[in-house]
Amino acid sequence: MSEQNTVLEQLLAQALTEVKTDDLKTLNDVRVKYLGKKGPIQEAMKAMKDLAPEERKAFGQLVNTVKSEIAEAVEAQTTALEQAAIVQRLANETIDITLPARHLHTGGVHPLQQVVDDITQFFRSMGYEAAEGPEVETDFYNFEMLNLPHDHPARDMQDSFYVDPHRLLRTHTSGVQARTFEARGEDQLPIKVICPGKVYRRDDDDATHSHQFMQIEAFIVDENVSMANLKGTLQALARHLFGSDREIRLRPSFFPFTEPSVEVDVSCAKCNGTGCNVCKQTGWIEILGAGLIHPNVLTMTGFDTEKVSGFALGMGVERIAMLKYGIEDIRHFYVNDVRFLQQFKR
Numbered sequence: 001m002s003e004q005n006t007v008l009e010q011l012l013a014q015a016l017t018e019v020k021t022d023d024l025k026t027l028n029d030v031r032v033k034y035l036g037k038k039g040p041i042q043e044a045m046k047a048m049k050d051l052a053p054e055e056r057k058a059f060g061q062l063v064n065t066v067k068s069e070i071a072e073a074v075e076a077q078t079t080a081l082e083q084a085a086i087v088q089r090l091a092n093e094t095i096d097i098t099l100p101a102r103h104l105h106t107g108g109v110h111p112l113q114q115v116v117d118d119i120t121q122f123f124r125s126m127g128y129e130a131a132e133g134p135e136v137e138t139d140f141y142n143f144e145m146l147n148l149p150h151d152h153p154a155r156d157m158q159d160s161f162y163v164d165p166h167r168l169l170r171t172h173t174s175g176v177q178a179r180t181f182e183a184r185g186e187d188q189l190p191i192k193v194i195c196p197g198k199v200y201r202r203d204d205d206d207a208t209h210s211h212q213f214m215q216i217e218a219f220i221v222d223e224n225v226s227m228a229n230l231k232g233t234l235q236a237l238a239r240h241l242f243g244s245d246r247e248i249r250l251r252p253s254f255f256p257f258t259e260p261s262v263e264v265d266v267s268c269a270k271c272n273g274t275g276c277n278v279c280k281q282t283g284w285i286e287i288l289g290a291g292l293i294h295p296n297v298l299t300m301t302g303f304d305t306e307k308v309s310g311f312a313l314g315m316g317v318e319r320i321a322m323l324k325y326g327i328e329d330i331r332h333f334y335v336n337d338v339r340f341l342q343q344f345k346r
């Protein structure tokens with residue numbers, strides 16, 4: 001009996017040393033070796049039946065104790081090894097947050113497009129719809145239908161690039177007027193349209209001129225459209241663009257397609273009208289041209305000027321952007337220097 005006890009105690013001591021492996025597979029082998037069906041514990045249990053009944057109980061208890069101590073040791077080591085593996089993995093997968101982030105180069109909306117989007121949104125909010133016209137335009141829509149017949153001296157104000165004798169790169173976005181009037185007709189009133197787009201002129205390029213630039217044309221045709229409607233719209237536009245305390249001033253002017261015609265000035269946002277270098281000491285800055293649509297323009301598309309009238313306005317996008325952001329040279333818009341463009345990233 002005591003001999004068997006000693007064997008069991010040695011077995012336990014032996015098993016407990018073997019359990020201290022740091023390899024999970026070896027650990028499993030140890031478990032099978034001691035606790036498996038053909039292992040020494042099972043053998044000892046089988047041997048119990050040969051013992052005298054008075055020895056059986058104590059021996060049985062010892063076998064059970066040895067068995068559960070080995071099982072617990074295996075269990076504890078398994079857990080320890082699994083924990084260690086997780087800790088190891090976490091350490092390996094640590095992100096070094098002290099590393100500088102990789103810089104992502106993203107683009108932005110071009111400042112001219114931002115101004116176009118902004119003004120388009122402003123007019124949309126008042127019920128205007130956006131339209132487009134062709135950049136290669138016919139003489140007919142670019143000039144004739146705007147009350148600028150062949151050989152009219154006012155054509156000299158807008159010299160252009162001709163593709164052939166009847167087609168040219170459009171000199172303004174006003175050509176969309178007659179195109180829209182023809183498409184819609186007098187039975188679809190009101191006509192409220194805004195047209196942003198590229199235009200071209202045979203011009204020498206300098207700090208304020210470019211042979212290609214952008215314009216936004218806006219016009220409305222309805223019953224009883226008056227100068228008061230135009231003025232209210234211009235006032236709202238000027239305040240939207242340059243601040244809620246801006247005033248506008250209308251000066252008589254001439255455009256072949258409007259009568260009366262006006263140049264529109266906005267009170268200088270920098271000096272608030274007292275005079276500074278931006279407004280050339282006048283307190284006012286010219287921002288666009290406008291007027292009531294000339295009766296000739298309306299009758300040419302078959303509108304009855306006894307019934308309908310309208311106003312139109314046209315502005316240069318570059319000019320608005322230069323005033324808004326204090327840009328001193330128009331050429332900055334076209335060279336795509338990222339140092340310039342980045343300043344407009346939203």
Ligand code: DAH
Pocket residue numbers: 171172173174217218255257258288289290291312313314315
């Ligand atoms: N088309 C004119 C230009 O390019 C701008 C303009 C002036 C448009 C008066 C208009 C307007 O609709 O009423 O210079």
